[in-house]
Amino acid sequence: MPLGPRVPELGALELLLAIARTGSLNAAAREVGVTQQGASSRLSAMEAQTGVQLVLRTxxxxxxxxxxxxxAEWAARLVDVAEQLDAGLAALRDDRRSRVRVSASLTVAEHLLPGWLVSLQTEGRRRGTPIAEVVLTATNSEHVLAQVLAGAADLGFVEAPGSLRGVRSRVVGHDELVVVVRVDHPWVRRRRPVSAVELSTTGLVSREEGSGTREALSRALTATLGTGTVQVLPALVLSTTSAVRSAVQAGAGPAVLSELSVADDLASGRLARVTVADLDLRRQLRAVWVGPPQPPAGAVRDLVTHVVSQKPKAYNRRL
Incomplete structure (x- = not known):
């Protein structure tokens, strides 16, 4: 039930306790950090509010x-609890500055977040500011959102283009999906690009449902071919990007993966990139959190601000 209107504020109760300790209104005023006139007005207001004479002034x-x-005996217990609350809140604020739980999609966790953290540490050492401890969970975008909404993560990074209901978000970069095959795949030798229809009717090596990469491909095909598009079932479903790459190299079939994740494979000739006609496979990478429009103050805001300031070349190479 709500407190009644005659309950004094904590500041007034602290003044009362200071008067009890010092035996002087002037000394009590100095102790709580107000003027003698301010202390007198506060005491008079408290007595008028409570309807009880509390102090004799001579x-x-x-x-x-x-x-x-x-x-004063009641107030001492109340102020003690308030001091514990104040100390606890201060500890929580310090913890938010010294430690941040991050949940990130596999693409971000494997290929971007390590670089972000290294550059953040370098900047912190240069400025002489403490660096927050980052506790990282790598999972798919769907699980990232679930963890942020449940409070299991302070900050998330997703590549999912779908609904972000219940969370705040900020674009921190861009990525592009590419179709990759083994170097001896028939698609490598053909002169014309693979069509969006052909891609949708080909069994791909794919990540699991809930993956941002898989969802981005589905949305891109729907945008090009229409809402009635039916994508055939994957030839093989795997839970990590590394496993998908290995399966493609083994000849399991084509795959659609982040350009960031296959850059080394393409450069070394382990995989070949295939052009797809009329299919926009660009996507946004977003930081997500729960709460106000701006990221929460502390380690979360520091990390998001740093990431946004980086603008890695890999994001914008094809944009």
Whole structure:
């Protein structure tokens, strides 16, 4: 139930306790950090609010009335609890600055976040500011959102283009999906690009449902071919990007993966990139959190601000 209108504020109760300790309104005023006039006004307002005379003021000093002694005993317990609350909140604020739980999609966790953290540490050492400890969970975009919404993660990074209901978000970069095959695949030798229809009717090596990469491909095909598009079932479903790459190299079939994740394979000739006609496979990478429009103050905001300031070349190479 709500408190009644006659319950004094904590500041007034602290003044009452200071009067009990010092026996002087002037000394109590100095202790709580107000002027003598301010202390006198606060005491008068508290007595008017409670309807109880709490202090006797004489030329020799100030003392509590019998009722004031009882109220001071109650106030001491209340102020003690408030001090514990204040200390606990301070500890939580410090923890938010010294430690941040991050949940990131596999693409971000494997290919971007390590670089972000290294550059953040370098900048912190240069400025002489403490660096937050990052506790990282790598999973798919769907699980990232679930963890952020459940409070299991302070900050998430996703590549999912779908609904972000219940969370705040900010674009931190861009990525592009590419179709990759083994170097001896028939698609490598053909002169014309693979069509979006052909891609949708080919069994691909794919990540699991809930993966941002898989969802981005589905949305891109729907945008090109229409809402009635039916994508055939994957030839093989695997839970990590590394496993998908290995399966493609083994000849399991084509795959659609982040350009970031296959850059080395393409450069070394382990995989070949295939052009797809009329299919926009660009996507946004987003930081997500729960709460106000701006990221929460502390380690979360520091990390998001740093990531946004980086603007890695890999994001914008094809945009």
């Amino acid at each position: 030329a020799r000093g100030s003392s509590l009335t019998p009722a004031g002694v009882v109220v």
